[in-house]
Amino acid sequence: MQQVRMLASALLFLSRAAAIPYLATAAYCLLCFAFRDTLVHPIGEGRFVINFPFTNQRFLIGDDSGFMYVFEMIAFIALYGLFFWLLGNIFQIFRAQKLFTERGVRRLRIFYLLNFLLPLPFLVYHVATRYEVEIVVILSVLHTVLGIFAYFMAVIFVRGLHLQEEQDLIF
Structure with missing residues (x-):
């Protein structure tokens, strides 16, 4: 570790x-x-x-x-x-002593939501104006893939957080 x-x-x-x-x-x-x-x-x-x-x-x-x-x-x-900056926040999660935290889950959620949502207005605008559509489509696809991976990590972190809380209740 x-x-x-x-x-x-x-x-x-x-x-x-x-x-x-x-x-x-x-x-x-x-x-x-x-x-x-x-x-x-x-x-x-x-x-x-x-x-x-x-x-x-x-x-x-x-x-x-x-x-x-x-x-x-x-x-x-x-x-x-x-x-x-938000990517740096994701890396901060992995520097902590305790990996599964509410703060880490929140950071992952913000990261994947912004990667899903922020490219959409630019994509719609560029498709509507037919200006540099290829570049914006490529960037949107890349951010969507990155958002999917961050979403998977967030789901894993939520599950890890629940397991960690259950274990803390036992002891």
Whole structure:
């Protein structure tokens, strides 16, 4: 079990190392679009550039400055930050001394529900607008498969929690 804890700790660190830049980028994009006139620079034909803070070096380049494109861009960045953060929460479960806990079951439920539900609005929108449908379908399928595995883990954890509670009652 010690090897599992070490691996879970390393994966927790990696998932947080991925989540923090995604979340910071989403927050920075929101800030830039809140002050659009000074922080978002048009480069022609509806395209725009967001520079690194306090520099003139390009950070993000957008193809369209319309609301839906900008909303979707920021939402994708923020949701992948959330995804990696929640994935880290799953790894935290495996670092604990007691494996089957209510908190672990709750974390697994949140993870599988978000993997099932969050891709759906993006999928519907992209199918309706016929824009980059293949990519969104692939991402939706991958998140659904991941959600299925997390659901199976949650069911196992619920069963383990019940068995653990029964055993605690005996002693």
